[in-house]
Amino acid sequence: EDWRSRRTVQIFQYILLKWAFALIIGLSTGLVGIFNNIAVENIAGFKLLLTTELMLKHKYYKAFAAYAGCNLGLATSAAALCAFIAPAAAGSGIPEVKAYLNGVDAYSILAPSTLFVKVNVIGIVSQYLRRFLSPVIYYLFVLLIYWFTLYAYLITYKTILGQQGNLRCSCIASLIGQGGSRKYHLTWRWLRYFKNDRDRRDLITCGAAAGVAAAFRAPVGGVLFALEEAASWWRSALLWRTFFTTAVVAIVLRGFIQLCSTGTCGLFGQGGLIMYDISAAKVVYSTPDILAVILLGVIGGILGSLYNYLVDKVLRTYSIINERGAAVKILLVIMISLLTSICSYGLPWLATCIPCPADASTSCPNTDVSGNYKSFQCPPGHYNDLASLFLNTNDDAIRNLLSTNTVKEFHISSLLIFFVAVYCLGIITYGIAIPSGLFIPVILAGSCYGRLVGRLFEPISKLDVGLFSLLGAASFLGGTMRMTVSLCVILLELTNDLLMLPLVMLVLLISKTMGDMFNKGVYDQIVKLKGLPYMEAHPDPYMKHLIARDVVTGPLITFSGVEKVGNILLALKNTGHNGFPVIDEPPFSDAPELCGLVLRSQLLVLLKGKAFSKDRVLAGNKVLRKISELDFAKAGSGKGLKLEDLDIQEEEWDMYVDLHPIANTSPYTVVETMSLAKAAVLFRELGLRHMCVVPKSQGRPPIVGILTRHDFQPEHILGLYPHVRFQQ
Amino acid sequence: EDWRSRRTVQIFQYILLKWAFALIIGLSTGLVGIFNNIAVENIAGFKLLLTTELMLKHKYYKAFAAYAGCNLGLATSAAALCAFIAPAAAGSGIPEVKAYLNGVDAYSILAPSTLFVKVNVIGIVSQYLRRFLSPVIYYLFVLLIYWFTLYAYLITYKTILGQQGNLRCSCIASLIGQGGSRKYHLTWRWLRYFKNDRDRRDLITCGAAAGVAAAFRAPVGGVLFALEEAASWWRSALLWRTFFTTAVVAIVLRGFIQLCSTGTCGLFGQGGLIMYDISAAKVVYSTPDILAVILLGVIGGILGSLYNYLVDKVLRTYSIINERGAAVKILLVIMISLLTSICSYGLPWLATCIPCPADASTSCPNTDVSGNYKSFQCPPGHYNDLASLFLNTNDDAIRNLLSTNTVKEFHISSLLIFFVAVYCLGIITYGIAIPSGLFIPVILAGSCYGRLVGRLFEPISKLDVGLFSLLGAASFLGGTMRMTVSLCVILLELTNDLLMLPLVMLVLLISKTMGDMFNKGVYDQIVKLKGLPYMEAHPDPYMKHLIARDVVTGPLITFSGVEKVGNILLALKNTGHNGFPVIDEPPFSDAPELCGLVLRSQLLVLLKGKAFSKDRVLAGNKVLRKISELDFAKAGSGKGLKLEDLDIQEEEWDMYVDLHPIANTSPYTVVETMSLAKAAVLFRELGLRHMCVVPKSQGRPPIVGILTRHDFQPEHILGLYPHVRFQQ
Structure with a gap:
């Protein structure tokens, strides 16, 4: 905060740098996003082409071997990278970002008190390298490692792992944050302005927004995500900088997509700036539709909170397994990968072949990489609806589920099988030592659920099943993530259908309400599970019965002037x-x-x-x-x-x-008799790290103690005063 | 904050009430919004039909008399209502809402120290009435007065006055807030929970969001507007409640629009849930287009900040004029109304008649109420392009300007004339004693400016002039209002064209940056002009050189226990x-x-x-x-x-x-030597009204003074220490 007393030139440098960093984050996130996208589509496309070709030659076992082999190879390499080089890269990264932006320092995230003891290997490696390499090469190397890890994680096996941008971008942002601090011993004086918590938090926020923006091609949704889910403090200026970052991401994406539309990016093709465009559907609904939608929201919310509950249980199990070392971690990944391959390849055999519709606008059956109406084992003129969902990239599967004017394309039984498989696989996959996300699996399960409901309500409903599918995705997202505005905008930007807005809002409200009755949002759960000292916006009710002095502990060490x-x-x-x-x-x-x-x-x-x-x-x-x-x-x-x-x-x-x-000389102080709840509000709202407690009466030492983040944690307070929780 | 210590039933009542109020605000704002819309379209339609019919009979003077008469009648009645019944209804209301949500109490808004001494007539009237009427009738009456005022303001004369929802909804919200407090002497115990600042601020925030949502049929934009522009403090829970309110608004609007589409609402017709749908346009752009767009953004930002400057000057002039009494106020309104009528009716005569295009999809020339290609004085087969803009409702004029695939429809000269007229009329109209807004005039001027730029760049640009028009509106909005995300989403929801998102974001960023170089946003300016003690998010730099004790003034009065x-x-x-x-x-x-x-x-x-x-x-x-x-x-x-x-x-x-x-017993305190800047941060972030300054050394009285909002105002500090501003 002391930059205001600097000279004008320094202030100018500082402001310029802030914007330059936002620009760099936007550019690099956009580039990483688009390259990852191209890589995923190409590698997954190659894998699917290989499988399909072998299938066409009726070499079914070989096809499975190729499919499972590809998955296994990709997953194992990602797991190895995760286990040996960057363990922090596992998981979606959003809970960590959320905790960091709440003021939990990067070091306390890695403190022994936390549940998952992770070693920041990349830090050690880079420390070691710095002695040998000049700074520039060193940076390039770090970038390369990060890049490779992230690359690996995004091109891993297909069905379950979502393309989740947050880790990636927060990495980029923290890299830049490091750039501003590692220079400590170097000569880049102007980078030193960024050596404070606030500027670093701002960068991370921009990074989080940029990541979501790149992952879903949803720039406004990214800003709102950073606002609603990630950030604990928010300023208007930050809103603007975040917006700038995501605008850069959007422009980079737009440029590359236009470039790729000429066919220079290999198998990268469909999608454009709108990933799942359903604006062609005619939005007509009346009272029975709305009742169906309300029911969909209620059940979606319950299923979403069940998802959270199960993810929590599975994560607790995995955390025990993962503690046994890298080999066990990788073994777990291999097992899950094999299971996924078996499900993806085996379950489509249960589906019966369906004759192609006469009026199909796309080719049917389809032996191409992407698209609807997969042939699989079916005779000519028929398609396998389950294979269209399982043997596709996630994006294509979601696109198929959201496709409109194709009411009868998927059998109810197929949708049910796919839904159960995706729901369960999603739960057991999150938490293994692979950088996987939650968004895409949830959208996938949700849109399948929505289409299922749409099929069931078909006799009485005028709404297209593709639109039901969108609402299903909304209900699942609302039920797990518990966001509102940001999800709404992300879905809007994903599907480009503004007329669905009232219904999407309705479903989100219902499913979030339902979910909140049972448990917390999935990211909050994970933050809690990891033992991060997160400060809630509201102090717990029992804090009203305590005063600041009550929770001061430990010997106070003071210095003389x-x-x-x-x-x-x-x-x-x-x-x-x-x-x-x-x-x-x-x-x-x-x-x-x-x-x-x-x-x-x-x-x-x-x-x-x-x-x-x-x-x-x-x-x-x-x-x-x-x-x-x-x-x-x-x-x-x-x-x-x-x-x-x-x-x-x-x-x-x-x-x-x-x-x-x-x-x-101006530390924030509270009087010892201040209500603990009010002290907590002060601590949280101002983002403090230390708060001095001063005596009320005179003639005593001028300080009673110091309160830190840990002193406000329920575990600490309830450890000292177990009965206060039950007090009136 | 003390509700947490209440019993469970009371907490349940409280939560239920909060949501019920949000529902009521949403419902009533939606209803008011849609009825106002219908009224505006019907009354303006009647006026335009009358004028057009007289024109067709070549009775030009009679047509002008009818047109100007209608305008004058509407404007005068609105002004009379404003001047005699609800003076607070004048203006857009957003600055007041903003100040209120910053913590400025409703009474200090009306304090003698403020520039505009307004008398809250409605308060007096209602106080008087309460003695005679039973509470229910009294409420209905208050509602009726508000309603009528608001009604009048929305159906006033057409060209300049924008349909601005904020006042309307904040009225509704504060009405409910009053409902929760006037009951003081009555028996509705459960309404008492709302007698605290925070809950009332929450209601007002919901109201502001609902108003924007209803005015622009942009529910998500409304939430973001409330977040970015109106609210000073923001909590996740509030985001959710606001979202709920605007969802209700959206559902109400959707229902009525569907009802009206069957033709039961008279002249109310076009629009639907998307007010200016331009999604039909093909979005193609390359480097020269982007350069043109950047230029458009730069000039738009400059023109926007000039708009702010001029509005400020005009408001200062009007405030002097308006102080002379109600009659002078109304006279001013009459003069402006006449001037507007003369411009609207007179300027189209300057335009030459243009032959109708052969491929026009709509009828040409058009003698209908709305639509493009107005006939005006032209012979059959020709149309007057200026009349299509001037003699239309605002919505239709904007729709015409945004219309795509109609490149040559408007002459460059006509666009120039319309732009200058609208720009100037917009500036002189805001601030007269009529409840007028800023949004619609700015969008109108901006979209005309954008279309003008589009026409000029036509030889080298592939982008449709309709899309240029949208970007022009964005640049003007960015240049005057200085918002980013919310404007972006509002424009998106207005036009339903997601593919324009990267360009809209770019333009908003550029124009906001340009505008910020010259002056503050228009609402901030008005807040300052009205002398409201608004607390900025950042303390001013000179505050770092002072300590809390320095600004404590006046005799401190203390009580014994x-x-x-x-x-x-x-x-x-x-x-x-x-x-x-x-x-x-x-x-x-x-x-x-x-x-x-x-x-x-x-x-x-x-x-x-x-x-x-x-x-x-x-x-x-x-x-x-x-x-x-x-x-x-x-x-x-x-x-x-x-x-x-x-x-x-x-x-x-x-x-x-x-x-x-x-x-x-737990007031927030600061030590007297605390930096004033840090004290200001504490005061602002926690939304305090009083802050105790305690002595540092012992043996002195236990309190040095009390700081209030006014002590942090620059006028106060710089009055005490004039030289601190220039300190290093």
């Missing part, structure tokens, strides 16, 4: 505290009074600067002349300086150091 | 303060310490309850047994109890009253 070096070193060594109050004592003030708060990282920099004096005197501003102000800014991806990096001589232990120049 | 009734009465009488610190002194505590904060309104209730005692003793909880907790809740549209309502006897002046039961 001018403190002995030895005392500081001991305090840093013996505690893990990150913030220490500084207290002015006589002769520097009449009575002990709170001077401010110093952070561990600032102390380390100060000690490294060795601005010591033999006597207990004020140093004034000459410390800051010795150490640049920017050195005190927050370090980047590393913890910055460590205690071991210091080289303090024995004789310096008895010298004094003046903490006034570095102390934050 | 058990205070003499007479002292309280004197303090209430002699000061206008709304919050008083309560200080515990011996014998109730060892040393003077801050016990809490009491509000004026709570003191008044307490004094009215007469829980006095002869001696200086603690009263305990028996006070609350005497006075219901809910009586202390914030009063509704009135100031609640007034000092004059109290009936304190002489002998009671020397008695004591215990303030402990009503004091807020």
Whole structure:
């Protein structure tokens, strides 16, 4: 926040940089998105072509072997990358982004207290490499590793894994965030402006929005997703920057799609800027349709919350399995991959061959890579409806389910089989050591469910089954993710059918309400499961019965305004505290009074600067002349300086150091008798890390304690006061 | 915030009520919106039919008289309603809503310090009526007055006044808010839950969203508008409730439009749920188009900020004129109305008659109410392009400008004339004593400007002029309103063309950036002009150089924990303060310490309850047994109890009253040396009304002063420290 006191040139640099970073995030996310898309379509297309050709030659076992082999190879390589190079890449990444944007520091995410102990291998690798390579090559290398991991995850096997953009983009954003901080020892002075939490959070928010925008080609939906689900604090300026980022993504995507429409991108073809265009359908509905839609919403909400419940259970199981090491992780992936292959290839045999409709606009049966009416094992003139869903890319399967004016294309039994398979596979796949998402599996299951309901209500309903399918997807998304506006806009941008808006809104409201009756949204659940100290927007009711002093724990360590070096070193060594109050004592003030708060990282920099004096005197501003102000800014991806990096001589232990120049003299304070609920609101709304609790009555030490994020967690409070939960 | 400590039944009632109110707001806004729409189209249609018929008979002067007469009659009646019944209804209402949602209390909006001294006539009238009528009839009457005012404003004369929903809906919302508070003396206990600022702000936010949703048939855009422009604080729960409200609006609108499509609504016809559907246009663009679009955005942003500048100047002039009384106000309206009529009727004579195109899909020339190709004075087979724009409803004019595949329909000169006329009329019309908006005039001018640019770039551009027109509207909106996401979604929902999204985003970004270089958004300007103490999201830079103590002014009046009734009465009488610190002194505590904060309104209730005692003793909880907790809740549209309502006897002046039961014992406090900028952040983020400043050193009185919203205003700070602005 101190940039306002800088010179005009610096402010200009800072603003320019912010926008430049937003531009870079937008550009790179757009590029990664489109290249991933092309790669997925090409690799999946190759796999499907191979399978189909073998099928046409009636080599059914070979076809299965090819299909399962491809899946297995892709999944295993992705799992290996995940297990050995970037474990943090597993999962959808949205819960982590959400926690980070809530103020959970990247390091506490990886703290031992969390459920999943992950090692940030990429950090270690890159630390090691930095000693050998020049910065530029080093960056390229890191980028390459990230890229490759992400690439692998997106081209993994098809049926269940969704194309989920958030991890990818938050990686890009954090990469840039690191760029602004690793330079610590380097010469790029202007990148130092970004060494604070807020700017980094802003970048991550932009990244999250850009990721969704690229994944669904939904720029406005991306902004809203970042707003509704990811961000905990929101400013109008941030809205604008996020919007800019996603606009860049949209323009990049638009350009490449136009380029690819000339056929230069291999098997990449359908879709355009609207992924599942259903605007051709005529939207007509009346009272019975609305009743059907309400029923669809209610059941969809229940199924969605059941999905959350099961995902939670499965994740807990997997977390135990995954702790046993990389080999077990990969084995799990292989098993799931094989299961998926068996389902995808085996279940279509259950379907009977259906004669092609006479008025089909597309070719039928279809032996092409994508499209409806797959031939599979059927004789000419017939198609296998289950194969059209199973043996396709996710995008094509969803497109088939959403296709309008094809009422009878899928048998009710086929839809039921596909729905059950996708629902179950989706649940067991999330959480294995592969970077998989939740969005696409949920949309897939939901749209199948919707089409099923549409078929059942066909006798009394005028609404097209394709539109029912869209509403089904909406109900599932609402039931699992519990978002409203952002899902609505994402679905709108996916399908380009504004006339469905009232119905989509209705379904989302109903399914979210139903879901909220049973459990929390899936991302909130995962955040909780991972043990991240997330601050809820509302304090829990029992906090009203406590005051701030009640939850202050542990020995409070304070420093004098001018403190002995030895005392500081001991305090840093013996505690893990990150913030220490500084207290002015006589002769520097009449009575002990709170001077401010110093952070561990600032102390380390100060000690490294060795601005010591033999006597207990004020140093004034000459410390800051010795150490640049920017050195005190927050370090980047590393913890910055460590205690071991210091080289303090024995004789310096008895010298004094003046903490006034570095102390934050305006820490936010609360009186000890402040209601804990109100203190929590203050802490959360202002995004604090430390809050000083000061005494109410006079004549006592000027500080009672320090509250941190962990002190507001239910586990901590209810551990201290187990009965407060049941208090009136 | 204290509802969490209530019983389960009460919490359930409270939640149910919140949703019921959201439903009611949605329903009523939808109904008002659709009825207004029908009325506008019918009345304007009648006017235009009359004029056209007279024109066809070559009775040109009579036609003008009929046209101008209709306009004048409508405008004068609206102005009279505005001037005599509801002066607050003038203007678009968005700035007031914005200020209210920032925490500016409804009463400070009407304080003498504000620039426009308005008398809330409707309040007086209704106060008067309440004595004579039963509550139900009284409410119906208030509703009727509001309704009629709003009705009148929407059916006023056509060219310039936009259909602006915000006032309408915030009225509805505040009406409901009042409903929850006027009941004070009545028996509806359950409505009392809404007597706090937050719930009322939530209702107003829902209302603002519903208004935009109804005005533009853009439910998602409405939510985003409320989020981006109106609300100062935002919670996820509020997002959901707003979404629910606009969904209800959308469903109501959808139902009525379907009903009206059978022809039962008179002249109401075109539009449907998408007001200006341009999805038929083929979106193709390449590099030269993008360059043209960038240029369009730059110039549009400049013109938009010029619009803001001129509106500001005109409003300042009008505010002087309007202060001279109702008659002058109405005279101004009459003059503007005449000027508009003359422009609308006179300027089309400048246009030459154009032969009808051979391939026109609609009839040409057109003597119908709406549509393109107006005949005006032209011979058969010809049409007057300026008349197609001027002599139409706003909606139809915009629809004509956005019409695609009609490149040559409008002459460049005609577009230029219309643009200049609309731009100037828009500026001089806003601010007269008529409830007029900004949205529609800006869209009209912008789309004309865009079509003009499209015509100029026609030789090198492949983009349809109708799409250029849309981009022009976007650039103007971006240049004046300075919103991004919400405008983007509103335009999307207005035109149903998702493929234009990347270009619309680009234009909005450019025009907003250009506009921000010159001045603030138009609503921010108006808030400032009206002198409302709006708290910006960011503190001004000079605040970093001051500390909280610096801006504390005025004599601080404190009460003891058990205070003499007479002292309280004197303090209430002699000061206008709304919050008083309560200080515990011996014998109730060892040393003077801050016990809490009491509000004026709570003191008044307490004094009215007469829980006095002869001696200086603690009263305990028996006070609350005497006075219901809910009586202390914030009063509704009135100031609640007034000092004059109290009936304190002489002998009671020397008695004591215990303030402990009503004091807020956890007021937010800052230390006096806290940076003013940080204090401002705290104040703004938590939405406080009073902030206690406590001393840093011990042995001094336990409170230094109280900061309120006004203490953070630049006028106040720079009045105290004129030089701080120029400090480094």
